[in-house]
Amino acid sequence: MWSSFTYHEPSPTSLLILTSWLYLLNLFGWLSQYILSAQLLGQILIGIIYGTPLAGWLDESWEEAFVVLGYVGLLLLVFEGGLSSSFSQVISLLHISLCVALTGILLPIGLSFIVIPLASSTPLHAFAAGAALSSTSLGTSLSVLNPTAIGFDLRRTRLGTALLSAAVMDDVVAFVLASILKVIGDGAGKNSEIGKNVGRTIGVTIGLGIIILPITRYGLLPLYLRLRRGTKWRTATWGGEPLLIALMVCMFVGMIAAAGYAGTSPLFGAYVAGLACAYIADNEETENPTNKALDVEVDGNDSTERGRSYPLTRINTFPGARTASSSLHLPNDGLFHRNSTQSTTITPNNDYDCIAAPAPTLRSAFHHFLTPLLEYLLIPIFFGSIGYSIPFIPLWRGRIIWRGIIYALLMILGKAFCGLWIVLWPSIGKGIATRGKTSWKGALFLGSAMIARGEIGLLISQIAYNTENPLLTEDEFLIVNWGIILCTIVGPLGVGWMVKRWRVSVTDGGWD
DSSP, X not given: OOOOOOOOOOOHHHHHHHHHHHHHHHHHHHHHHHHHSOXXXXXXXXXXXXXXXXXXXXXXXXXXXXXXXXXXXXXXXXXXXXXXXXHHHHHHTHHHHHHHHHHHHHHHHHHGGGHHHHHTOOHHHHHHHHHHHSOOOHHHHHHHTOHHHHSSOOTTSHHHHHHHHXXXXXXXXXXXXXXXXXXXXXXXXXXXXXXXXXHHHHHHHHHHHHHHHHHIIIIIHHHHHHHHHOSHHHHSTTOSHHHHHHHHHHHHHHHHHHHHHHTSOHHHHHHHHHHHHHHHHHHHHHHOGGGSOOEEEEESHHHHTTTXXXXXXXXXXXXXXXXXXXXXXXXXXXXXXXXXXXXXXEEOSTTOOTTSOOOOOHHHHHHHHXXXXXXXXXXXHHHHHHHTTSOTGGGOOHHHHHHHHHHHHHHHHHHHGGXXXXXXXXXXXXXXXXXXXXXXXXXXXXXXXXXXXXXXXXXXXXXXXXXXXXXXXXXXXXXXXXXXXXXXXXXXXXXXXXXXXXXXXXXXXXXX
């Protein structure tokens, strides 16, 4: 007798719940983006309403499945963040990213010892609370930098690169702290066991970051460029953008598997895979000048007054659709201010024929095939799963509320101080003569973008609360969750307000 899953038709109730859940995630995401410039807040709200905290319409098996599916979306979002970055900028800004990351880790842990008088905690419990708030939500950071949401791409600027690199470092360290807390909480807190876990995670993280450089430079890049020199792959049914997607999937899956099984965060593996693909894409654009951006002149106050010209950002489209950007094959990076009241003129370079488009690239393949899947399905599900992971009802107890708000304010300050490095950092290149006068906008932006905790903070707090010997009491757990929730709300709201008010001028002072 063989075994198989028994297929049955879903009930009308299940179908209505699922379809309304998926639609409302997108609808409330759009509304919160339009009103608050932070689409994730509406999606988190729908997760709270539909999930366990309130209505409980989603079965537990559905919630578990959505957590996995949403995390796949998070990994793809992190991969896209690496792919959209400039590899050379990541290397050149590694030192300041490290300083920002360390500030964002040490200050929240230090300030968390305020929890001791607030909730009669022990130093170990205060450390566990600080570990949960030391992370930076990489998914939230990438979501607020989404060019389709804000109208231009900050990810390829120095400011965006420093932010994403610091957020990745924070999450890797948070992953180390989570391993430590699990060992201590399960009663196996021997120095050798903790040292083994910490050493393994740190060693694997550094090792993957180092080994990917020669592999990409001397292995993947020559093979890729050799493939590009042929013309058959462009016209074959198995070639073109689908083949580029397959290559990126192999890189993506391979690095996630290497990171996860070796003992570090899969998020780090996804980011490194994206950076490797970015390195290949940057070298590809260097060797193929026909793939460079067409000149774009933008008539608008935000761009013309500063004498800048930026290529088009990505335009949402379903796979295979032919749009203005896809027919011209404009690269989907750089900064570009989109506004319905502005007029845009596209001027081809030299004698280019606009119809004779260059070959597709790794970035264009990702944008055409995977961006719609991410933005309309996987990312809404991810933030919805964050919503029903919040213990919503128990939070509303008087003695928990005021303590949670005080703790959240401290945690907001702990990450906001990260932005000071933008003002204090010595020479980074152009625009340094005025950095002290103009880079304060970038400092406020970076500090606000680092505030959100999100998924990693919830994960660490759950680990600390649910171990064999709990490292957080119920009151401490709820106070920590207040900090996570308020930080995840305040951070995107602050970033949205700044981007709406200052636009690309947040990168002034040499951070563009």
